[in-house]
Amino acid sequence: MVRITDVARDAGVSPSTVSYVLSGKRPISDETRHRVEESVRRLGYRPHAGARALAGRRSNVLALAVPLRPGIDVPVAMRFAVSVVTTARRHGHDVLLLTQDEGPEGLRRVVDTAWVDGLIVMDVQLDDPRPALLRGLGRPSVLIGFPADPEGLTCVDLDFTAAGEACVEHLARLGHRAVALVGSPPEVYVRGTAFAQRVVRGFTAAADRGRLASAVHPCEASPEAARAVAERLLREQPGLTGVVVHNETVLEPLIDAFEELGLRVPADLSITAICPDEVAASLRVPVTSIALPADEVGTRAVELLMRKLDGTAVPEATLLPPRMTERGSTAPRAVA
Amino acid sequence: MVRITDVARDAGVSPSTVSYVLSGKRPISDETRHRVEESVRRLGYRPHAGARALAGRRSNVLALAVPLRPGIDVPVAMRFAVSVVTTARRHGHDVLLLTQDEGPEGLRRVVDTAWVDGLIVMDVQLDDPRPALLRGLGRPSVLIGFPADPEGLTCVDLDFTAAGEACVEHLARLGHRAVALVGSPPEVYVRGTAFAQRVVRGFTAAADRGRLASAVHPCEASPEAARAVAERLLREQPGLTGVVVHNETVLEPLIDAFEELGLRVPADLSITAICPDEVAASLRVPVTSIALPADEVGTRAVELLMRKLDGTAVPEATLLPPRMTERGSTAPRAVA
DNA sequence: TTCGCCAATCGAAGCGCTTCGACAATCTTG
DNA sequence: CAAGATTGTCGAAGCGCTTCGATTGGCGAA
Structure with missing residues (x-):
């Protein structure tokens, strides 16, 4: 395994400089930066995710809670999940998959163990126990669907x-x-x-x-x-x-x-x-x-979550505009 | 956040003792163990996953690569994914969801960053590029389906x-x-x-x-x-x-x-x-x-992977016996 | 020429955990 | 009853990374 110290030695700089090149959190001269980038590429360096999560207090992982209950439209749910993963990747995040059968406890677990930076919860019902939990969890989250009381939460759904x-x-x-x-x-x-x-x-x-x-x-x-x-x-x-x-x-x-x-x-x-x-x-x-625009809902949910992770304020409710597809089951009213 | 040192102080022992109570890797007296367990419960201690992955060289996370390509039966794929997650949880593992659009590189990434201990790859095709990659990745993996050359890999499928x-x-x-x-x-x-x-x-x-x-x-x-x-x-x-x-x-x-x-x-x-x-x-x-017995395939795949993680040898091919459901489209041949 | 300043970089201290070797205390055994 | 084995626990050293303060050298201003 290639470590940050290996890259640092190869590029003739200190480990912290490598870190700053990678994160961009401090200015680095063009010359040094290029040398480091070249070493990273040549050695095939990939930061250890666990070490990064420990030191940086950010795991770059999202939890996605998918529904199982009967009545769910599976292909729609899957398209949604895929769009969440795809969008999360675009933002440098991975996705941890949670199913219902661990119950709401699963959400608490992945937060308490610091596995995830934020949560996306699908298929929220009116009487869902999870919104209350999410409010107390102290991590950003986005819900798909609206609970009875959306106060203080971030929800996305078709309008x-x-x-x-x-x-x-x-x-x-x-x-x-x-x-x-x-x-x-x-x-x-x-x-x-x-x-x-x-x-x-x-x-x-x-x-x-x-x-x-x-x-x-x-x-x-x-x-x-x-x-x-x-x-x-x-x-x-x-x-x-x-x-x-x-x-x-x-x-x-x-x-x-x-x-x-x-x-x-x-x-x-x-x-x-x-x-x-x-x-x-x-x-x-x-x-x-x-x-239901599954792809769009997924994308929006991730984007909202990213903004919350950045500390930006986001609207509590996001309602996506409906889009109608005409297929021939409607016609002008016949005049009698 | 509750740390292992907090638990140790509360129980009047050293952090390493707490660790050994939790992992069971060294004998601990009943009395000490109970005291530690009680402290863990009372404080609601949950080990930091990143720290654990860093120190223990085990993340307790599996990667699951789900297919997207057209022609996939989505409900079957979903049932499979759910059974993987459920079984993984029973073995104390979480599941990272990977989609195809990052390509085989995604597999390499989660392995190189030490995110995952092992991989499960669904929907393996004859001409799939992933088996070759998996062979060189140096981490246990299990495939669903059979590639052209299954040599040295672990594959599961319906027989x-x-x-x-x-x-x-x-x-x-x-x-x-x-x-x-x-x-x-x-x-x-x-x-x-x-x-x-x-x-x-x-x-x-x-x-x-x-x-x-x-x-x-x-x-x-x-x-x-x-x-x-x-x-x-x-x-x-x-x-x-x-x-x-x-x-x-x-x-x-x-x-x-x-x-x-x-x-x-x-x-x-x-x-x-x-x-x-x-x-x-x-x-x-x-x-x-x-x-296709999706639940069983998922369960078996995880169990095989767990055994590989434990260092146990497993068969290269696991073929699940077919089960026929009679529904009335078959009848004894009419005698002319 | 000297001082202060800014940009660029370094060193060291942790993040929270596991694990290894050491060490008492207790238990065998010849 | 001493010597060795066993059991239960501790302390310290990392795991690989980020980040904070400190340091250096080059610069313009005084």
Whole structure:
């Protein structure tokens, strides 16, 4: 193993000079710097991470807590993780992978042992125990998703309110005058993630603003429930021509139900969804949708964390703007 | 932060005694040990990971290189990663996540900086540049999958030969006398992963042994290719009643094609596959299949690595036995 | 010419831990 | 009952790096 003293001897300088060349924390003359850099290259010197962490009080490692719970969209989670790793590397950091099954204790452990400089916690739920822990941990952290009380934390997520709005506005622009939201199962609104409510809020606000008739229907994750909701929608809202779906599992059965009830998509009924692109694109009728921008969320989370590590103040909430992909499940309202 | 000297003072012993209590590397009297353990608990002492890595020349961290390349089954890869982390934790190790985009250099970096004690590399291909690198790295490593030349390396994978055999034997047991293998796209056999060939070998060997008529057909990953293969099979092998599919993307179109050609599954034709359980189970006709046992592969990889870290010799190749899940796509051969 | 100043570099002191050799104290054994 | 072996503990020396204060030499100002 090549040590800093080996480089120093090779370059004819002291170890501290080598350190300063590498860190740039003190001015070094061009000539010396070049000589040191050349020695580093030639000897293939790589600072010992443990020694560096010990002396410098910085490990250049981030912890990433990934979710396991059922209901998680695995490819999305993975894309997110990859973008975190990639961005962290660009900032000279490595990523320690934590899974849920060690529980919140795992977070405390990697902080207490000084393994990590900061933490990124994915899939934060409304009733999550981790935010409270993070507040007391004394290390910078960034959350993906919003807990019940985001006070004093840094959170990143898709702007679900804006997503709900964007769906309605898209339909309104196409001339639709009566819209409905098919949402998540009822229990999600009670104790689940905050984003469900935010979609409802955006949906309703945009509909009211545009003077569209609107209705919201939670929906269980079963084909039967989808069928029931479809029938109910047509019964209760006769002029309905636009539907927003925020429940990927019922998307397909819902479309089937509508077509069996005699409505063609998009000729008679326009549908937009908030769901992963893969789901929207792989349906029999590809659906115009807004996806969770996993790459962007990951990148932003790391960048926010880096700024916190630098001591810079960052906003508590970062909401990423929704981006809609049109896929042909929406069309201008047919004039009767 | 609580240091080892704090614990030592609290327990009335020297720091080295605390260290020996924690590591168990020297005998300590019961009485002293209990006093130290009590102090550790009360003060919430957690050894500084960097200091430990520096002094002990062991970081207790593993690197896990996850694949990104298209064609990877993400949920399977994720389950694998999770099982690696979980098992590593059980052995007191953490896991550093490496992605492909830093290239093989990333492996060298984490080894040179002494971040990791060992490496686990997923998704090893026949022409992979990493095995050569690993050989020269001077740290224990375990590969998932087999490179062209596994000499001197430790590799784990599903026993694809046995999987091919198991499929044929299952069909033979049901009375089928003529079977065909629909395999991966031709290019996979040329420069892809080694497992494709191994399936063919097992398939052929078992068929010959059981005196079944057999044929092997590579197949492109398109519905049209599936259709073409289906037609060709029926034309060239008139008595065919059993098909083994090792190509998840054409599984569905293939079944459609057979049914359109007038063959019912499983009444007229039995089908078994080697593919992820999710794929096999979610088809219109759930398919009897053999899956890659992701959890088991991950666990085994870590355990092998731990043994190498302990200096124990381990086998170069570990082949996990296939496990078949019956799902109703296979039936006894109808007697004409 | 002398003084102070700044830039560039060095030396030494730690960071918190493990480990090695030493040393009492206790226990065997002939 | 002395000599040696064993057991339990301590002190000190690092592990490889960063960082702080000190030092040096060259400079312009007095």
